[in-house]
Amino acid sequence: MSEDNKKSQLDDIQLQLIDRISKNDTNGFKQLLGQLKGGVNFVDDSGMSILAHASFKGNKEAVQLLLDMGADINLNQHGADYTPLHFAALSGNTHVCRQLLDAGINANCINSVNRTASQMAAFVGNHACVETINNYVSLASLEYSTQLHGQQQEPHIPPAQLKGFHSFVTEINLHPVRITLNAQSLGLLKLLPNLRQALKLMCEKEMQKTHDINELMAFKYHYLAWIVGEVLRCEEQFKAQHKDKADDNKGGDFIEVFVKRVLKENKLGQLDYVEFTVRECVREFPYRECTVFRQLVTQLGGKDAAPALVILRNAINGLRGFVDETSYCSTCGQEKPDKKCSKCKAVQYCDRECQRLHWFMHKKSCPRLLAAVLAGNKNEVKAPIDAAELREELAKLSA
Numbered sequence: 001m002s003e004d005n006k007k008s009q010l011d012d013i014q015l016q017l018i019d020r021i022s023k024n025d026t027n028g029f030k031q032l033l034g035q036l037k038g039g040v041n042f043v044d045d046s047g048m049s050i051l052a053h054a055s056f057k058g059n060k061e062a063v064q065l066l067l068d069m070g071a072d073i074n075l076n077q078h079g080a081d082y083t084p085l086h087f088a089a090l091s092g093n094t095h096v097c098r099q100l101l102d103a104g105i106n107a108n109c110i111n112s113v114n115r116t117a118s119q120m121a122a123f124v125g126n127h128a129c130v131e132t133i134n135n136y137v138s139l140a141s142l143e144y145s146t147q148l149h150g151q152q153q154e155p156h157i158p159p160a161q162l163k164g165f166h167s168f169v170t171e172i173n174l175h176p177v178r179i180t181l182n183a184q185s186l187g188l189l190k191l192l193p194n195l196r197q198a199l200k201l202m203c204e205k206e207m208q209k210t211h212d213i214n215e216l217m218a219f220k221y222h223y224l225a226w227i228v229g230e231v232l233r234c235e236e237q238f239k240a241q242h243k244d245k246a247d248d249n250k251g252g253d254f255i256e257v258f259v260k261r262v263l264k265e266n267k268l269g270q271l272d273y274v275e276f277t278v279r280e281c282v283r284e285f286p287y288r289e290c291t292v293f294r295q296l297v298t299q300l301g302g303k304d305a306a307p308a309l310v311i312l313r314n315a316i317n318g319l320r321g322f323v324d325e326t327s328y329c330s331t332c333g334q335e336k337p338d339k340k341c342s343k344c345k346a347v348q349y350c351d352r353e354c355q356r357l358h359w360f361m362h363k364k365s366c367p368r369l370l371a372a373v374l375a376g377n378k379n380e381v382k383a384p385i386d387a388a389e390l391r392e393e394l395a396k397l398s399a
């Protein structure tokens, strides 16, 4: 088919749709969609589908509309063999990557230069996309845990909780606090013993595969099961201590105890409990021949080793290829949190809840951090920038 031929096949509405999505004009795109005849599965003169265009723009609203209208995730006549996931990975939009993965796109497809979508994302430095793709497992692959096997009286995960379980398993933040808060918000706290069991089984099943074993996911399941086990241990201790108080507590209080256990810093500001737990978890990984196991053991044993949680995160999510200047929530390790301690402005949090949970530690260091910030400002006072001067600088910049 010649280029002209393909071009001539597009009608006016199709051409306008591509134009609007290229300009990220979502409203215009939505208005035009209704006039489209013959469905959303067409390609432009370069062989790119409209879904590929929306993915490349990282336009989650348009992507969802197109998927709902039956867009074919495998429609691709682009000479370079980019799938919509390759385009989404280039856009850097993790939400769109996730939408396409949920729609069943094959993340292992390679383009004409033999790169998967995840490798393309790494190539352009979109690390969050790399993590999203590499941590993904399909909802269907988790259905095993919602079914009865052998002597089981009940499935490990009730079918109604499958979605929550899926979110829990595909979370990329491996901080024990985030794992715990997720279990809570996803309604999995009542299932902790079963949740641990299901994760252990998934690790076993992954390692028993005859081909395409994903060691990293197997290790991740082992780690998640381990943290759930630690939360459980905390719950049991908590119950034993509060026996006399009957069951008047709301049941979530042990979560607070666990979070504080995790966040308790030693005199050097290190998280002893996390360090110990992660190391113990690695030591107890049953599959000693694995590359990931050996890699972790070597790195944890190295001189001046990084904190164990950082080593674990890099092993599972991949090393970030450049100096990591991203900010993290001081409580749960979530990336790019948008709240700051209003006093010292030196620590960041996702939300009020994260700040509240960290206050028992932060209240000790807040005044010191504030003093450091003020001392830093004092140096700047020596060379004050006067407001008029600043305005002048800014005017120059925008000119």
Ligand SMILES: [Zn+2]
Binding pocket: 329, 330, 331, 332, 333, 334, 337, 349, 350, 351, 354
């Ligand atoms: Zn947080």
Ligand SMILES: [Zn+2]
Binding pocket: 341, 342, 343, 344, 345, 346, 347, 362, 365, 366, 367, 369
């Ligand atoms: Zn503070």
